[in-house]
Amino acid sequence: MSTTTLLLQLIVILTTARVCGWLLKHLGQPSVVGEMAAGMVLGPVVMGALFPGVHAELFSKASLGGLTSLSTVGLVLFMFVIGLELRPQQGVRQQVRAAGFVGLLSIAAPLVMGLAIAPVLHPALAPAGVGFWPFALFIGAALSITAFPVMARILKDRGQAGTPFGQLSLSAAAVVDAFAWVLLALVVAMAGTGEGYPGLLKISVGVVVLLAVVYLVLKPAYAWLLRTRAPDGEPSATVLAALMIGLLACSLATEWVHLHAVFGAFLFGTCLPRDDRLLGSLAERIEPLSIVVLMPLFFALAGLNTSASAFSGASLGAMGLIFAVAAIGKIAGGAAGARLAGYDWRDSLATGALMNARGLMELIVIKVGYDAGLIGPELFTMLLVMALVTTAMTGPLMTLIAGRAKTVPVTEAAPST
Amino acid sequence: MSTTTLLLQLIVILTTARVCGWLLKHLGQPSVVGEMAAGMVLGPVVMGALFPGVHAELFSKASLGGLTSLSTVGLVLFMFVIGLELRPQQGVRQQVRAAGFVGLLSIAAPLVMGLAIAPVLHPALAPAGVGFWPFALFIGAALSITAFPVMARILKDRGQAGTPFGQLSLSAAAVVDAFAWVLLALVVAMAGTGEGYPGLLKISVGVVVLLAVVYLVLKPAYAWLLRTRAPDGEPSATVLAALMIGLLACSLATEWVHLHAVFGAFLFGTCLPRDDRLLGSLAERIEPLSIVVLMPLFFALAGLNTSASAFSGASLGAMGLIFAVAAIGKIAGGAAGARLAGYDWRDSLATGALMNARGLMELIVIKVGYDAGLIGPELFTMLLVMALVTTAMTGPLMTLIAGRAKTVPVTEAAPST
Numbered sequence: 001m002s003t004t005t006l007l008l009q010l011i012v013i014l015t016t017a018r019v020c021g022w023l024l025k026h027l028g029q030p031s032v033v034g035e036m037a038a039g040m041v042l043g044p045v046v047m048g049a050l051f052p053g054v055h056a057e058l059f060s061k062a063s064l065g066g067l068t069s070l071s072t073v074g075l076v077l078f079m080f081v082i083g084l085e086l087r088p089q090q091g092v093r094q095q096v097r098a099a100g101f102v103g104l105l106s107i108a109a110p111l112v113m114g115l116a117i118a119p120v121l122h123p124a125l126a127p128a129g130v131g132f133w134p135f136a137l138f139i140g141a142a143l144s145i146t147a148f149p150v151m152a153r154i155l156k157d158r159g160q161a162g163t164p165f166g167q168l169s170l171s172a173a174a175v176v177d178a179f180a181w182v183l184l185a186l187v188v189a190m191a192g193t194g195e196g197y198p199g200l201l202k203i204s205v206g207v208v209v210l211l212a213v214v215y216l217v218l219k220p221a222y223a224w225l226l227r228t229r230a231p232d233g234e235p236s237a238t239v240l241a242a243l244m245i246g247l248l249a250c251s252l253a254t255e256w257v258h259l260h261a262v263f264g265a266f267l268f269g270t271c272l273p274r275d276d277r278l279l280g281s282l283a284e285r286i287e288p289l290s291i292v293v294l295m296p297l298f299f300a301l302a303g304l305n306t307s308a309s310a311f312s313g314a315s316l317g318a319m320g321l322i323f324a325v326a327a328i329g330k331i332a333g334g335a336a337g338a339r340l341a342g343y344d345w346r347d348s349l350a351t352g353a354l355m356n357a358r359g360l361m362e363l364i365v366i367k368v369g370y371d372a373g374l375i376g377p378e379l380f381t382m383l384l385v386m387a388l389v390t391t392a393m394t395g396p397l398m399t400l401i402a403g404r405a406k407t408v409p410v411t412e413a414a415p416s417t
Numbered sequence: 418m419s420t421t422t423l424l425l426q427l428i429v430i431l432t433t434a435r436v437c438g439w440l441l442k443h444l445g446q447p448s449v450v451g452e453m454a455a456g457m458v459l460g461p462v463v464m465g466a467l468f469p470g471v472h473a474e475l476f477s478k479a480s481l482g483g484l485t486s487l488s489t490v491g492l493v494l495f496m497f498v499i500g501l502e503l504r505p506q507q508g509v510r511q512q513v514r515a516a517g518f519v520g521l522l523s524i525a526a527p528l529v530m531g532l533a534i535a536p537v538l539h540p541a542l543a544p545a546g547v548g549f550w551p552f553a554l555f556i557g558a559a560l561s562i563t564a565f566p567v568m569a570r571i572l573k574d575r576g577q578a579g580t581p582f583g584q585l586s587l588s589a590a591a592v593v594d595a596f597a598w599v600l601l602a603l604v605v606a607m608a609g610t611g612e613g614y615p616g617l618l619k620i621s622v623g624v625v626v627l628l629a630v631v632y633l634v635l636k637p638a639y640a641w642l643l644r645t646r647a648p649d650g651e652p653s654a655t656v657l658a659a660l661m662i663g664l665l666a667c668s669l670a671t672e673w674v675h676l677h678a679v680f681g682a683f684l685f686g687t688c689l690p691r692d693d694r695l696l697g698s699l700a701e702r703i704e705p706l707s708i709v710v711l712m713p714l715f716f717a718l719a720g721l722n723t724s725a726s727a728f729s730g731a732s733l734g735a736m737g738l739i740f741a742v743a744a745i746g747k748i749a750g751g752a753a754g755a756r757l758a759g760y761d762w763r764d765s766l767a768t769g770a771l772m773n774a775r776g777l778m779e780l781i782v783i784k785v786g787y788d789a790g791l792i793g794p795e796l797f798t799m800l801l802v803m804a805l806v807t808t809a810m811t812g813p814l815m816t817l818i819a820g821r822a823k824t825v826p827v828t829e830a831a832p833s834t
Contacts, residue, residue, distance in 0.1 A: 018659070065482040066483065240705055285702075286706065293661055
């Protein structure tokens with residue numbers, strides 16, 4: 001893999017991502033939707049079909065190692081900032097029950113519906129040798145993902161982050177994330193290690209040990225480091241390096257216990273002190289490069305895994321089915337949960353619509369499933385399209401249900417649950 | 418190349434870099450010296466000798482693609498910021514002649530001395546098939562490098578950036594950089610393309626076209642973009658992406674004309690408006706990750722190319738010879754140039770000592786030569802050690818010659834040349 005190829009790949013990917021982001025921004029979409037679309041455009045479905053020769057040469061299999069490494073680092077940095085930004089929001093304690101309801105039902109509905117359609121999908125779309133249950137559970141897990149960061153971004157863009165349904169959805173998304181990731185990890189581990197329950201046990205022990213190390217050792221150690229060496233919240237190069245080393249070590253640890261590196265990165269972010277100045281200065285140092293330069297690479301690599309055959313004949317039917325189940329399951333499940341917790345219909349439906357945004361998280365999930373051999377290129381494509389469309393529909397749906405910029409602080413407006 | 422390996426490599430490299438940086442900082446060295454030393458430590462000479470099994474597994478040839486890509490991106494970003502920071506300093510116009518003298522003599526002396534020792538080095542150390550002249554010219558070019566950024570850092574750390582010799586050295590280093598890089602590119606192109614003079618002509622035409630495009634098209638285009646879209650010097654994600662795309666395109670263009678990507682990155686940096694706020698906000702967004710995370714990877718990769726055989730018997734003699742020629746040629750050449758331009762002995766010697774800092778730039782040069790097949794692992798090692806020692810000796814030498822923190826503004830103290 002030459003420097004020339006890598007530079008050319010980076011130029012093409014960044015340019016496409018910005019152009020698509022710019023186009024879709026004019027349709028009122030968050031930039032992540034444009035970047036996801038850019039990934040599709042760079043894949044075999046669009047660029048590969050229009051310029052097969054150029055595409056085959058620019059993105060040859062042998063040349064993707066560099067992009068993959070850069071995108072891995074980007075993903076780890078991205079998830080770290082997401083973890084860092086996660087904090088108990090005002091009013092969250094009152095919302096624990098409500099968030100639990102929404103989280104549980106917005107997982108259960110698409111999960112059960114996913115299991116229900118799995119018998120239809122398995123014969124035609126499962127790779128050879130993948131048993132029914134790992135496949136079905138993966139489909140269920142993939143449909144039950146909610147994208148915390150995209151949701152946060154959409155709410156922020158619309159000025160609705162402080163609304164009751166905004167706060168409820170953010171809390172519920174955290175519940176969903178934790179649950180769906182664990183489910184996904186279990187499925188992948190079951191299928192991937194081929195060890196069945198002993199494998200699961202090993203993973204569970206690994207996760208418990210990791211959680212103990214992160215929260216009982218790293219948390220106080222880094223709190224001390226930051227208090228003594230960066231009291232103003234401005235980490236020096238040495239402190240930044242120490243943070244990066246901790247981040248990479250946690251990512252590595254989750255890889256070791258058969259979870260994905262992104263999980264450890266997120267976990268490490270959550271263990272740092274909730275300090276606004278620290279968050280601000282770290283985000284300032286990390287986000288520009290990781291979001292502008294590195295994340296588009298991840299989307300492009302996802303797009304390269306897609307297959308044009310997903311867009312023909314019977315496959316289109318399967319894609320429609322997957323999309324319908326994903327959207328209906330999430331929105332209905334989320335809305336039912338909020339309603340049960342005492343929110344009115346409007347807020348409940350808004351919550352359901354927000355839970356339906358899958359964004360980047362879904363891409364990470366289907367990449368994990370693809371890497372583990374649980375799905376092939378065709379189903380990967382269908383799930384990617386589903387992720388793109390469910391994310392893109394969130395904004396318009398929210399406008400329909402809740403209008404724009406209704407900013408009632410949650411502490412005043414939360415129902416007395 | 419798995420995610421696990423990449424994460425492990427990153428952890429080991431970052432940790433070693435910080436530990437070595439910390440140790441050498443206590444000896445009064447700039448952190449770059451520590452990071453260069455960390456590269457050596459991670460190579461076959463130290464870690465490979467102490468833990469051969471671990472070393473072979475962790476840094477297997479097949480696993481280095483990810484690190485290489487990350488380090489390429491780091492290098493490009495680093496050189497971009499260096500270019501961005503380059504600006505006509507106060508008093509530079511008065512110093513053009515002096516900087517010319519110092520630059521010329523501090524190139525000529527080590528270059529001629531390098532050519533003189535090349536007949537001694539060629540039989541034993543040139544790779545099979547490399548002719549005498551490309552080899553000799555490369556040695557000359559490699560010895561005549563001066564590291565602008567390390568010099569700037571040393572002067573800043575010592576509070577001597579505003580002194581006459583500080584200003585003179587910085588200006589002269591820019592002259593040396595331009596000349597030595599062009600010389601290097603010519604040598605590599607001659608040897609690499611095997612086309613001799615037609616190859617040189619092609620490169621020269623390419624460079625002229627590139628300079629025209631960068632200064633006549635990109636310079637006004639980006640000035641307009643930054644004026645209209647980032648009037649406060651705070652680039653949005655879109656503007657940052659546009660900058661990254663321009664940066665990558667210039668890097669790619671220099672690769673195409675057989676110069677190295679770093680040259681285009683530097684060039685692009687120099688074409689942006691000299692705006693302190695822009696420089697500040699870009700440096701803030703780019704430097705933390707590129708310097709803390711990515712540059713150590715470059716040093717580690719350099720260290721992996723070293724060979725323990727450079728430290729035995731006759732090779733030690735050759736290494737001593739190379740070091741002596743490099744140091745004496747640079748210091749004497751630089752001092753003679755300053756003296757000719759009318760500076761006193763103290764300032765002249767200080768200037769010579771500063772010109773002798775080769776730092777990171779030398780590593781880039783020897784990597785280029787190594788990649789082009791002009792030198793083998795043994796000579797690579799000798800030149801790397803030379804770079805490390807000449808850089809490390811700059812600080813102590815400066816203390817000896819000029820003391821610390823003598824801050825006479827150049828406009829008051831510059832000789833009337």
